[in-house]
Amino acid sequence: MAKSKKQLEARSTGTIPKTLTGISGLDEITLGGLPSGRPTLVCGEAGSGKTLFSIEFIVKGAMEYGEPGVFMAFEEKAEELKANVASLGFDLEQLEKDKKIRLDYVHIDRSEIEETGEYDLEGLFIRLGYAIDSIGAKRVALDTIENLFAGLNNTAVLRAEIRRLFQFLKSKGVTAVITGERGGSGLTRQGLEEYVSDCVILLDHRIINQISTRRLRVVKYRGSVHGTNEYPFLIDDEGISVLPVTSLQLNHEVSTKSLSSGIASLDKMLGNSGFYKGSSILVSGTAGTGKTSIAATFANAACLRGEKCLFFAFEESPKQIIRNMRSIGIDLQKHLKEGSLEFYASRPTLYGLEMHLVAIHKAIKKSKPSVVVLDPITNLITIGSVSDVKTMLVRLIDFLQAEQITVMFTALTLNNIVNEQTDEGVSSLVDAWLLIRDIESNGERNRGLYIMKSRGMKHSNQIREFVITDKGLDLVDVYLTEDGVLTGSAREARMLMEQTGEVIHAQAVSRKDRELERKRKILESKIESLRSEYESAEEELNKVYVEEALKKQIMGETISKIAGLRRGDNGGEEKNVNKNK
Amino acid sequence: MQTGNPDHPDSTQSADFFSLRLFIAGASPVSARAVVNIRAICEEFIAGRYELDIIDAHQQPLLVQQDDVTAIPMLIKKSPIPIKKLIGDCSDREKVLKGLGISY
Numbered sequence: 001m002a003k004s005k006k007q008l009e010a011r012s013t014g015t016i017p018k019t020l021t022g023i024s025g026l027d028e029i030t031l032g033g034l035p036s037g038r039p040t041l042v043c044g045e046a047g048s049g050k051t052l053f054s055i056e057f058i059v060k061g062a063m064e065y066g067e068p069g070v071f072m073a074f075e076e077k078a079e080e081l082k083a084n085v086a087s088l089g090f091d092l093e094q095l096e097k098d099k100k101i102r103l104d105y106v107h108i109d110r111s112e113i114e115e116t117g118e119y120d121l122e123g124l125f126i127r128l129g130y131a132i133d134s135i136g137a138k139r140v141a142l143d144t145i146e147n148l149f150a151g152l153n154n155t156a157v158l159r160a161e162i163r164r165l166f167q168f169l170k171s172k173g174v175t176a177v178i179t180g181e182r183g184g185s186g187l188t189r190q191g192l193e194e195y196v197s198d199c200v201i202l203l204d205h206r207i208i209n210q211i212s213t214r215r216l217r218v219v220k221y222r223g224s225v226h227g228t229n230e231y232p233f234l235i236d237d238e239g240i241s242v243l244p245v246t247s248l249q250l251n252h253e254v255s256t257k258s259l260s261s262g263i264a265s266l267d268k269m270l271g272n273s274g275f276y277k278g279s280s281i282l283v284s285g286t287a288g289t290g291k292t293s294i295a296a297t298f299a300n301a302a303c304l305r306g307e308k309c310l311f312f313a314f315e316e317s318p319k320q321i322i323r324n325m326r327s328i329g330i331d332l333q334k335h336l337k338e339g340s341l342e343f344y345a346s347r348p349t350l351y352g353l354e355m356h357l358v359a360i361h362k363a364i365k366k367s368k369p370s371v372v373v374l375d376p377i378t379n380l381i382t383i384g385s386v387s388d389v390k391t392m393l394v395r396l397i398d399f400l401q402a403e404q405i406t407v408m409f410t411a412l413t414l415n416n417i418v419n420e421q422t423d424e425g426v427s428s429l430v431d432a433w434l435l436i437r438d439i440e441s442n443g444e445r446n447r448g449l450y451i452m453k454s455r456g457m458k459h460s461n462q463i464r465e466f467v468i469t470d471k472g473l474d475l476v477d478v479y480l481t482e483d484g485v486l487t488g489s490a491r492e493a494r495m496l497m498e499q500t501g502e503v504i505h506a507q508a509v510s511r512k513d514r515e516l517e518r519k520r521k522i523l524e525s526k527i528e529s530l531r532s533e534y535e536s537a538e539e540e541l542n543k544v545y546v547e548e549a550l551k552k553q554i555m556g557e558t559i560s561k562i563a564g565l566r567r568g569d570n571g572g573e574e575k576n577v578n579k580n581k
Numbered sequence: 582m583q584t585g586n587p588d589h590p591d592s593t594q595s596a597d598f599f600s601l602r603l604f605i606a607g608a609s610p611v612s613a614r615a616v617v618n619i620r621a622i623c624e625e626f627i628a629g630r631y632e633l634d635i636i637d638a639h640q641q642p643l644l645v646q647q648d649d650v651t652a653i654p655m656l657i658k659k660s661p662i663p664i665k666k667l668i669g670d671c672s673d674r675e676k677v678l679k680g681l682g683i684s685y
Binding site: 104105106107108112113114115116117118119120121122123124126127129130131148151152 | 604606609611614615618638639642643645646649650651652653654655656663664665666667668669670671672673676677679680
């Protein structure tokens with residue numbers, strides 16, 4: 001805010017000097033405030049907030065910018081005025097004591113007044129001049145000057161005098177706000193003030209579909225560019241806040257940091273990291289698909305990371321949400337207590353779309369969250385057309401992106417809407433779009449989740465089954481079989497069946513193993529018997545050899561014995577035999 | 582700039598005593614005219630039972646605020662009640678008399 005103010009001041013130096021009003025948002029629209037030292041007309045119908053505008057201009061000037069101001073009331077008495085603005089936290093009594101503000105009530109009652117000839121309004125000028133000089137006022141508000149016409153008959157004189165009054169204010173060098181009631185055809189009843197003012201701001205209070213929206217428009221601003229649109233504004237316990245409808249450029253900072261969605265398997269689908277910080281996420285689905293649960297999980301994850309989350313509930317009360325989320329294992333109450341989570345619940349029909357936008361803006365500016373959840377945006381449709389909601393959301397997304405706030409919308413899609421692109425028309429604006437669908441088959445309904453888009457991310461193209469358990473949310477791989485995609489109990493059945501198959505298969509395998517074992521054993525025993533057969537054969541063979549050797553030996557011995565017995569001449573022969581042995 | 586009847590200095594409460602205050606702005610023609618006109622009327626109709634304060638608004642801005650003066654010249658009849666404010670240069674004699682509640 002401080003930065004933007006600096007920018008505004010810097011920008012205003014190029015044109016005529018401007019005075020900051022202190023009315024939030026107006027200084028942005030007028031690029032720096034009202035023209036300094038010149039009169040500005042604020043006109044509007046009854047109850048459009050003219051008096052509040054003028055008093056806020058004076059009070060903010062005195063309190064925030066050190067510029068004393070004179071408030072000249074033609075309608076309300078000083079006491080009434082003090083009482084009326086006390087609710088906004090403006091202590092006029094004290095400001096008056098401190099000589100920062102001067103209130104003057106001008107009362108003109110036709111019944112008390114008789115016109116006896118020529119006159120002018122010099123008395124008013126003297127009073128005003130005196131009031132300005134007595135506190136060195138820089139700002140003046142006149143509310144509502146037209147009341148002079150009700151009290152006095154001579155309109156020719158009044159017109160001339162009002163013209164002179166504007167000149168007088170200019171000569172005094174005060175920045176003035178003059179309020180005027182809106183007339184039939186022109187901006188004011190007399191059709192005069194708008195021409196002598198340097199800046200004209202029109203306040204409007206319109207009722208569409210029984211819901212009122214306040215709007216503000218800068219009709220003219222001499223010597224300066226200004227926003228020309230109608231800007232919705234809000235009057236609440238802090239006065240007026242105006243919302244600049246659209247930011248002028250598309251040049252906000254982007255972050256490559258990512259935030260977890262709170263569902264690990266979903267993060268995996270989103271390129272393993274989650275959503276980008278400052279991006280906008282749309283979660284859409286039919287009724288009862290768990291959109292709020294996803295949103296709450298996301299909020300919960302943010303709170304657990306220690307970030308601040310603002311939850312806008314347009315359907316359920318905060319207590320309802322907390323109770324319901326407890327059933328899936330998410331304790332939001334804890335975050336609420338710690339202050340990391342804030343709820344902002346309001347009925348969509350409470351006020352118009354624009355007012356909602358302003359209220360959302362205000363809430364965000366106040367609590368500065370890093371994550372915002374809007375649940376659901378569909379309910380806003382009840383108070384505006386699709387195009388209205390779209391433009392509102394465009395502006396909201398715009399604002400949030402500029403502030404680097406990650407936002408998650410939930411949207412209800414109706415089954416009868418064939419076209420998937422109709423999610424309040426925001427689907428093209430958001431950065432990531434999760435779609436939850438009902439998958440109806442085999443007499444049951446299951447949830448399928450897929451990522452329609454996720455800008456700048458390598459995201460999964462799979463349809464995953466989305467299950468809500470009492471421990472939170474999870475995504476399950478869907479079963480792709482020859483029969484198609486299986487979910488829910490069909491998936492469970494399939495899984496069971498496959499498990500049975502495995503058991504049977506294992507059984508079969510083990511039987512084969514045993515048979516093999518048996519065969520091996522048989523063969524081994526066969527081998528054993530063969531070996532023993534061989535051994536016996538070998539032994540048989542060996543026996544022959546030994547016998548033969550023994551025979552030889554014995555025969556040798558026998559021969560030598562015989563030779564010995566012969567004692568003959570064959571001694572040598574005998575020796576040879578022995579040698580051979 | 583006090584004019585009036587010295588014989589009745591303190592009888593402001595009496596029913597037929599007129600306490601008048603005229604606000605003018607310096608010496609503008611219309612102010613001068615107003616002074617001349619109202620004096621003439623007073624002398625003619627309520628001679629001896631009126632007091633007339635003539636105040637230059639420029640000199641006494643606080644009084645201007647107190648008496649809730651807007652148009653000038655303004656003649657304020659403080660008594661007898663009801664309080665009445667007459668604006669203009671008092672050239673319309675009939676209206677002045679009616680405003681002051683003087684039957685003629």
